[in-house]
Amino acid sequence: MYNNPIFDFIYCNGRREDIHQQGVGLCLSNKARKARYKVEPVNERLMKIRLNCKWFKTIVICVYAPTEEGTEEEKDDFYDSLQQTINGTSKQDIIMLMGDFNAKIGSETEAFVPRNGNESLHVTSKDNGLKLISLAPANNFVIGGIIFPHKEIHKQTWRSPDRRTNNQIDHILISRKHWGTLGEVRSFRGADCNTHHYLVCAKVRAKLKVERSRPVEKIKSFYIEKLKEDNTRNNIQLKLTNRFQILSIQGEEQAVYDQERQEWRRRHNWELRERTNPDISRCVKGRRMQGAGHFARMEEQRMPRRVFLAHVDERRPPGRPRKDWRRCFEDDLQQGV
Structure with a gap:
């Protein structure tokens, strides 16, 4: 050669x-x-x-x-x-x-x-x-x-x-x-x-693959001798403990182990409602009661009050909720009583 x-x-x-x-x-x-x-x-x-x-x-x-x-x-x-x-x-x-x-x-x-x-x-x-x-x-x-x-x-x-x-x-x-x-x-x-x-x-017609020189990446070195100090070691252990604790809490909120099926699954809505404080349904009902009280205090000629007190006897079309907004408000009052 x-x-x-x-x-x-x-x-x-x-x-x-x-x-x-x-x-x-x-x-x-x-x-x-x-x-x-x-x-x-x-x-x-x-x-x-x-x-x-x-x-x-x-x-x-x-x-x-x-x-x-x-x-x-x-x-x-x-x-x-x-x-x-x-x-x-x-x-x-x-x-x-x-x-x-x-x-x-x-x-x-x-x-x-x-x-x-x-x-x-x-x-x-x-x-x-x-x-x-x-x-x-x-x-x-x-x-x-x-x-x-x-x-x-x-x-x-x-x-x-x-x-x-x-x-x-x-x-x-x-x-x-x-x-x-x-x-x-x-x-x-x-x-x-x-x-x-x-x-x-x-x-x-062929394109050659030319090998190009690449810069060598330097390996990052860690100062391990500093871990021998008590204060540094304790601080790092505390940070690692807090970080893994957050991850465990997040995983616990999203998934749960089912003993009957012997597998992991997502939590149901009723389980999330039990773990939620305050209860979501009570918050919705409270907001609905506040809205009804706001409409009741309005003047009679106001359009929101007239719509709130209006009653339509026609049958609700398929796909719509069975209860209208007024019926839900009446049920909330009875449950509250």
């Missing part, structure tokens, strides 16, 4: 002997390396890195596949390792495969792999291309390089040393579940990195 103020370069060779062949690498920008990434080297041809995004995780698997001239055993070992790496990832995350697959995919792919795209640079597929086409639908992957229409110069990813042959062998795959986050895939020939490969870029 090489650290730089602008980016981090992660390289995985997988070889113990000093042989500078094969290997995969990945560069992370200054913003991406703050997303707490996790690197898992697999072998000299595979490397997995996990990035923390805001709503989900993004798994990037860097690939360097064997060439067409490689043996069949070497190709099978590579795709078996790639399949095991894919199986070890969560299907809920965005999974992306990118790198040098050395695979030529033909435009006839659309005939036997539907919804896979037919914007390939080549007409017929080679052996590595057929293996990649078999891998993609089996794991619900979309090959981004053959979906978006571009000019042929923007599809070329590799140029031969004699500068006569151009191929599309570098690919970017993304899980079909999240392929809507893929904006476009194309190559840029202007980036010169002293290699025969062109730079392949993909626009992915």
Whole structure:
């Protein structure tokens, strides 16, 4: 791993002997390396890195596949390792495969792999291309390089040393579940990195979750030595006793334990009336008697007195109290007598 103020370069060779062949690498920008990434080297041809995004995780698997001239055993070992790496990832995350697959995919792919795209640079597929086409639908992957229409110069990813042959062998795959986050895939020939490969870029709509440094909260310290003093200890005990006593009184007024049902319940209205001092009903009756005496002392032409002494013989409509205000006043007088 090489650290730089602008980016981090992660390289995985997988070889113990000093042989500078094969290997995969990945560069992370200054913003991406703050997303707490996790690197898992697999072998000299595979490397997995996990990035923390805001709503989900993004798994990037860097690939360097064997060439067409490689043996069949070497190709099978590579795709078996790639399949095991894919199986070890969560299907809920965005999974992306990118790198040098050395695979030529033909435009006839659309005939036997539907919804896979037919914007390939080549007409017929080679052996590595057929293996990649078999891998993609089996794991619900979309090959981004053959979906978006571009000019042929923007599809070329590799140029031969004699500068006569151009191929599309570098690919970017993304899980079909999240392929809507893929904006476009194309190559840029202007980036010169002293290699025969062109730079392949993909626009992915994913927001990284950057870990920000938070200020450390200081733990409040208590001066315990002061509790050894008698006056301080007694004052604190008195305050705690009074506080819990208030809580017990409030709880006693609101709830009571029913011995028959063996459970806690709320107090009934009649229980509250017994505990209320003075009685609520007596207060209501007293207020009603005061109002009646006030009406009786009024002059006869006053409207409140005339309404108070009026008598209506009509039947009270349903839903209304059976007793009117005057009848309640007469009952209060009889009870008072």
